[in-house]
Amino acid sequence: MSQREGESSGTLLQHSVVVALAVIVLVHSLLIALWLAPSGPLRSGTGPGFVSRYVDPYFKQSWTSLDPSSQRVDERLRIRARVRDSAGGEQLIETPWVDVTATDVDAVHLDLTPPRVRLIARRLATNVNATYLDLDREGRAAAQKNFVHTLDSGSRLRAALRIAGVSAAEAGSYVNNDRMVVRFASLYAVARWGSGVQQVQYSAGRRVAPERGDGSIDDVPFVDSAFGWRRLVRPPASAQQTFDDYVTAAPSGEVN
Structure with missing residues (x-):
């Protein structure tokens, strides 16, 4: 493999990693937005309990950290x-x-x-x-x-x-x-x-x-x-x- 081909392969790998991370962040953000959203057709369409199972227990995110203005x-x-x-x-x-x-x-x-x-x-x-x-x-x-x-x-x-x-x-x-x-x-x-x-x-x-x-x-x-x-x-x-x-x-x- 020539030096140019190696550099091209490395750049492609870097781009793939960046895109994969961006997709993960986007999906995670959408799921958290659904978790915080009130009950409705969009949230119900994801399937019963799907969002809850994702947020808890895997991530254990406290709702207080997502809603810091709430009175505790x-x-x-x-x-x-x-x-x-x-x-x-x-x-x-x-x-x-x-x-x-x-x-x-x-x-x-x-x-x-x-x-x-x-x-x-x-x-x-x-x-x-x-x-x-x-x-x-x-x-x-x-x-x-x-x-x-x-x-x-x-x-x-x-x-x-x-x-x-x-x-x-x-x-x-x-x-x-x-x-x-x-x-x-x-x-x-x-x-x-x-x-x-x-x-x-x-x-x-x-x-x-x-x-x-x-x-x-x-x-x-x-x-x-x-x-x-x-x-x-x-x-x-x-x-x-x-x-x-x-x-x-x-x-x-x-x-x-």
């Missing part, structure tokens, strides 16, 4: 309060839980530019869950205690966490998040139930979406962690007045 984790913040009765006595009346995150979702439905205040509750729940779930059983039990007898409940909470064996860094992170939620809950509670509010309690919930085909994230119940009662933090009048408008504009959001 949902978190919520619930708040309730203890309010002094209208007669001015010492008895405190517990309010129902209010799902603040749900009221925010309802308020911004179809709103392309939602106000940032509607993002606060979910963000607080996310931050609390991140630090709370890092605690061990003793640490979580300490976080669920009541701290209602002093103005600086954060210092007592930090001490309780440290006694429970939580590291200084972990205790500090959780206490910082707890303080932020208590301030938010105090503003919300006074705006909703009036100046008779004495104590607030919050609950952070979390749920994870099921695998594709097993339902949507709305079918999954929240796993809620209720924390102890905290003494109300009295905010400045100007801050409370601004917050009143936010709460007034929200739906009721009450849950059992």
Whole structure:
């Protein structure tokens, strides 16, 4: 074989390999497109289960990697309060839980530019869950205690966490998040139930979406962690007045 014939044979082989790879990529892309497409004549025409057998188990491609914009984790913040009765006595009346995150979702439905205040509750729940779930059983039990007898409940909470064996860094992170939620809950509670509010309690919930085909994230119940009662933090009048408008504009959001 001459040198020219060898070069021609090598070029032909390279072209064949490139064409074969292009065909494989094209067929693979078409099958993935069929896998993602809704049910219809085109998908049904490939034969029952053919596309599913190709994608799974051979490639084990997670639908989350093909649909990165889908919601995988949902978190919520619930708040309730203890309010002094209208007669001015010492008895405190517990309010129902209010799902603040749900009221925010309802308020911004179809709103392309939602106000940032509607993002606060979910963000607080996310931050609390991140630090709370890092605690061990003793640490979580300490976080669920009541701290209602002093103005600086954060210092007592930090001490309780440290006694429970939580590291200084972990205790500090959780206490910082707890303080932020208590301030938010105090503003919300006074705006909703009036100046008779004495104590607030919050609950952070979390749920994870099921695998594709097993339902949507709305079918999954929240796993809620209720924390102890905290003494109300009295905010400045100007801050409370601004917050009143936010709460007034929200739906009721009450849950059992």
